[in-house]
Amino acid sequence: MRETTTASDPVLTAERAHLAHAADCLTAMRAATYAVVDAGVDAWAAERLGAARADRLRALAADPGVPPFFGRTDTGTETFHIGRRHVRDTDGTPVVIDWRAPMSRPFYRASAADPQGLVRRRRFGFAGGELTSYEDELLGVGDDVSSRLLEQEIERPRSGPMRDIVATIQPEQDAIVRAPLAESICVQGAPGTGKTAVGLHRAAYLLYTHGGQLARTGVLVVGPNRAFLRYIEQVLPTLGEVDVDQTTVAELTARVPVRGTDAPGVAVLKGDARMAEVLHRALWGSIAKPADDVQVPMTGRRRRVPVERLKRYVDDLRRRGRAGDDQQVLHHAAGRERLAMLLAEDARRQAEAAGGSPTDAETRRAARSPEVRAFCDAVWPARDAAELVHALLTNPAVLARAARGVLDGGEQGLLLRPAGPLRGAPWTEADAVLVDEVAGLLERTAGYGHVVVDEAQDLSPMQCRAIARRLAAGSLTVLGDLAQATSPWSAADWSRTLVGLGRPGTAVRPLTRGYRVPGEVLEYANRLLPAIAPGLPVATAVRRGTGSLRVRPDGPLPDVVRELAATPGSIGVVCADAAVAEVTGALLAAGLPASVLGEDGDAGLLAVVPATLAKGLEFDAVVVVDPAAIAAAEPRGLHRLYVVLTRAVSTLVVLHTGDLPELLVA
Numbered sequence: 001m002r003e004t005t006t007a008s009d010p011v012l013t014a015e016r017a018h019l020a021h022a023a024d025c026l027t028a029m030r031a032a033t034y035a036v037v038d039a040g041v042d043a044w045a046a047e048r049l050g051a052a053r054a055d056r057l058r059a060l061a062a063d064p065g066v067p068p069f070f071g072r073t074d075t076g077t078e079t080f081h082i083g084r085r086h087v088r089d090t091d092g093t094p095v096v097i098d099w100r101a102p103m104s105r106p107f108y109r110a111s112a113a114d115p116q117g118l119v120r121r122r123r124f125g126f127a128g129g130e131l132t133s134y135e136d137e138l139l140g141v142g143d144d145v146s147s148r149l150l151e152q153e154i155e156r157p158r159s160g161p162m163r164d165i166v167a168t169i170q171p172e173q174d175a176i177v178r179a180p181l182a183e184s185i186c187v188q189g190a191p192g193t194g195k196t197a198v199g200l201h202r203a204a205y206l207l208y209t210h211g212g213q214l215a216r217t218g219v220l221v222v223g224p225n226r227a228f229l230r231y232i233e234q235v236l237p238t239l240g241e242v243d244v245d246q247t248t249v250a251e252l253t254a255r256v257p258v259r260g261t262d263a264p265g266v267a268v269l270k271g272d273a274r275m276a277e278v279l280h281r282a283l284w285g286s287i288a289k290p291a292d293d294v295q296v297p298m299t300g301r302r303r304r305v306p307v308e309r310l311k312r313y314v315d316d317l318r319r320r321g322r323a324g325d326d327q328q329v330l331h332h333a334a335g336r337e338r339l340a341m342l343l344a345e346d347a348r349r350q351a352e353a354a355g356g357s358p359t360d361a362e363t364r365r366a367a368r369s370p371e372v373r374a375f376c377d378a379v380w381p382a383r384d385a386a387e388l389v390h391a392l393l394t395n396p397a398v399l400a401r402a403a404r405g406v407l408d409g410g411e412q413g414l415l416l417r418p419a420g421p422l423r424g425a426p427w428t429e430a431d432a433v434l435v436d437e438v439a440g441l442l443e444r445t446a447g448y449g450h451v452v453v454d455e456a457q458d459l460s461p462m463q464c465r466a467i468a469r470r471l472a473a474g475s476l477t478v479l480g481d482l483a484q485a486t487s488p489w490s491a492a493d494w495s496r497t498l499v500g501l502g503r504p505g506t507a508v509r510p511l512t513r514g515y516r517v518p519g520e521v522l523e524y525a526n527r528l529l530p531a532i533a534p535g536l537p538v539a540t541a542v543r544r545g546t547g548s549l550r551v552r553p554d555g556p557l558p559d560v561v562r563e564l565a566a567t568p569g570s571i572g573v574v575c576a577d578a579a580v581a582e583v584t585g586a587l588l589a590a591g592l593p594a595s596v597l598g599e600d601g602d603a604g605l606l607a608v609v610p611a612t613l614a615k616g617l618e619f620d621a622v623v624v625v626d627p628a629a630i631a632a633a634e635p636r637g638l639h640r641l642y643v644v645l646t647r648a649v650s651t652l653v654v655l656h657t658g659d660l661p662e663l664l665v666a
């Protein structure tokens with residue numbers, strides 16, 4: 001490898017000239033997009049054109065800190081500069097190739113053993129938008145060598161939201177990013193192996209490669225909470241993808257106002273896949289057997305539909321309510337409409353047999369007649385999802401009927417809450433998922449073409465179903481780490497989650513090279529693995545980080561923080577949720593500008609982080625205050641501790657009062 005930072009280097013001079021040329025071309029591309037005129041088109045076309053132009057301008061918006069390219073490949077006969085988006089000159093000649101284009105693939109995959117047609121890979125170093133260095137790897141000769149620019153990127157001080165990794169995506173990550181759209185993937189990745197980064201880059205890759213198809217159906221990213229979404233929300237826009245929905249399961253299922261919380265045992269039960277059966281029965285079980293003939297008015301006469309035929313219509317429709325997946329099944333509300341039409345069509349056939357010829361409009365009118373409506377109301381009543389779940393959770397007889405043979409008496413008792421009005425009901429997050437399930441039985445839920453699910457190890461089977469309903473015929477990227485599973489329903493392997501997500505055959509791919517956490521810190525955290533996730537592949541860190549771990553008896557915390565603050569970058573002080581006020585108070589009293597990381601993800605450079613919000617986040621330096629308290633605070637406290645011990649990029653300080661969890665005692 002050759003590296004240079006000499007300003008007079010002719011290569012550097014040439015590359016800087018290319019950079020300036022690329023920047024000019026980008027400006028010209030923006031100007032050309034502005035200049036697109038919509039003369040002579042109708043209002044609808046003008047609106048579409050305007051929207052397309054706005055999208056393109058947003059995608060082309062240059063971030064002054066983001067250089068147009070970051071790498072280059074040489075095949076011996078051709079060179080390509082690789083950047084965040086395609087740039088061409090006024091003749092249409094490519095100046096920069098989009099990192100997602102097939103031509104860019106060797107940049108990420110080529111190795112000494114498999115050069116993929118390259119003789120050289122060049123990486124560029126930038127400082128404040130200025131091209132200041134480059135690094136050449138000659139492929140096909142010698143062994144792979146580690147890249148200093150990659151190391152720098154990994155070790156750069158963190159502040160603010162997550163950044164993209166396009167310049168340094170590693171081969172094992174690239175294989176996931178570029179997997180075909182039709183392929184659902186589950187990534188079991190240790191902390192800091194780049195799961196979140198890979199999932200977001202995969203979304204950007206798929207949107208680029210299958211733009212037309214996915215622009216129609218959309219891409220959805222599901223994360224664990226708002227704080228996490230705030231942290232990741234800029235990555236896709238930086239990559240030029242502004243139309244991806246990023247949300248949480250709580251937001252997806254927000255059909256009722258959540259006011260209450262469930263005891264863990266109750267939450268587990270409400271998240272159990274058996275609840276789907278209970279809800280299905282509660283809804284479809286409320287369909288009654290027709291008891292009498294119905295007189296359907298049709299073109300001035302009444303046509304009698306006999307009860308035997310009515311029973312058959314209802315039974316056929318009920319059967320269709322069981323079949324297939326959410327996109328094919330007959331939904332309850334549609335079934336009700338269909339039943340009304342079946343009666344009207346029966347009457348029409350009778351009229352035709354008698355020599356009449358009722359029109360379609362007359363048939364539809366018959367379906368809406370008071371007689372048919374009254375029949376449907378009695379036999380196939382319209383239902384409201386929240387009302388149904390409320391009745392189920394407050395009325396023992398209703399619950400017993402729906403849950404017979406599925407939940408035992410004790411379980412039914414756990415579900416029940418005191419009777420009360422629907423308005424102001426103490427809905428919990430798990431209840432909201434149940435209401436969403438019923439809403440999904442009533443009507444088809446609109447589905448996305450691809451869904452990325454992060455921190456998926458924490459999803460209950462019912463939450464998985466809520467996501468699966470939004471998947472249509474599309475594919476999934478499931479990201480998670482079983483060792484970081486902290487919810488009370490967490491499973492020991494991925495199969496149940498993948499079944500719940502509707503993609504049981506999905507292959508599980510491991511990622512084990514850790515890019516965030518230094519080796520010393522990772523090995524310390526990994527001591528917990530035999531207890532929390534035996535059998536999982538263990539991560540190794542890409543760098544050692546000598547001196548990155550300090551385990552010390554208690555405090556004083558402000559002194560520790562002050563010492564860490566001497567180095568640039570973010571500091572996260574992580575403690576048990578119950579200790580947040582005390583820890584923040586101690587820091588503020590010492591004159592340190594601490595702020596508590598809230599659900600919305602806002603916090604300054606010195607954040608006090610409740611242990612339950614730490615997942616997915618990272619800080620340059622982390623102080624874990626009282627690990628024993630974090631472990632003791634919840635049933636899966638050791639898993640939580642593993643999460644908080646793996647948030648540091650440079651330094652981890654563990655402050656304890658002498659009672660370290662046994663596995664962490666040296």
Ligand SMILES: Nc1ncnc2c1ncn2[C@@H]1O[C@H](COP(=O)(O)OP(=O)(O)OP(=O)(O)O)[C@@H](O)[C@H]1O
Nearest residue numbers: 165168169170191192193194195196197515516616
């Ligand atoms: N190829 C890479 N080049 C540079 N940085 C990388 C690379 N891969 C990952 N990183 C960085 O490593 C850190 C961890 O990545 P990320 O948050 O995606 O990991 P994760 O597997 O989701 O972690 P966790 O399980 O702890 O949530 C991030 O700062 C990310 O930018």
